[in-house]
Amino acid sequence: MVAPAFPAFAKALVIDDHPLFCDALSMTLRAFVGVAEVESADRLDAALERIDAGARPDVILLDLNLPDVDGIEGLVQLRQAARGVPVLVVSSLADARVISAALRAGAAGFIPKHSPREVFRAAFEAVAAGRRFTPENYEAPDEGGPATPHEDAAARLALLTRQQARILQLICEGRLNKQIAYDLSIAETTVKAHVTAIMRKLGVQSRTQAVLLAKQASFASLLPENTNPA
Incomplete structure (x- = not known):
């Protein structure tokens, strides 16, 4: 075991x-990067439950394609819950549009899933120095040009609080306000207030438009045609 190379990420x-x-x-994280303690979760909800229970990791590594969430929405929820903990996206989907959307949604960096260990170490070095990490061959879109629909959707979703992001996820699953209130153990009037705030932040006029905008941040809209996410 090597001595921790980045004490802030124990x-x-x-x-x-x-x-x-x-x-x-x-x-890799223990032996080559120097992270002393590594825990894992196979679903976003499981990770959020750990954080709610008091778990406080120094850094989070997130796969965007999980059984209970797809695309950028999971990153948005996680960042709201983690409250400042850097989130590195680790994905087999290294398309420039996916990387750009993840960065716009607040990721501390993006690491292609099957990168050599040197890349993971370089990512931690960048984050420790306060920089965002991107793959070597990543070409950022023209910052002076207009955001793509995918990037715009990711930026709007990043405005939501954690509770609002969770409610939007349930809306996307077809739940009614009454059902959402039951699932989250809150009053239906509270759900209605959240839905109003969600639509205002997303700049939409209806629940249907909110769902469509959320889908703009999914893998289906981020990937080129005829590309299947792995």
Whole structure:
């Protein structure tokens, strides 16, 4: 075991539903990056429950494609819950539009999933120095040009609080206000107030428009045609 290379990152939380990858990544983080403690969760909800229960990792590594959430929405919810903990996206989807959307939604960096261990170390070095990390061959879109619909959707979703993001997820699943109130153990009037705030922040006039905008941040809209997410 090496001495921690980055003392600020003594504890890491890996959120990924592939056990073998989690094991391999944990070994890399401990032996090559110097992270002393690595925990894992196979779903976003499981990770959020740990954070709610008091878990406080120093850094989080997130796969965007999870069983209970798809695309940028999970990153938005996680950042709201983690309250300042840097989130590194680790994904097999290294399309420039996916990377750009993740960065716009507040990711501390983006690491292609099967990168060599040197890349993971470089990512931690960048984050420790206060910089965002991107793959070597990533070409950022023209900052002077207009945001794409995907980037715009990610930026709007990032405005939501954690509770609002959770309610939007339930709306996308077809839940009515009464059902959402039951699921979250809150008053239906509170749900209505949140829905109003969600639509205002997203700049939409209806629940249907809110769902459509959320889908703009999904993998289906971020990837080129005829590309299947892995």
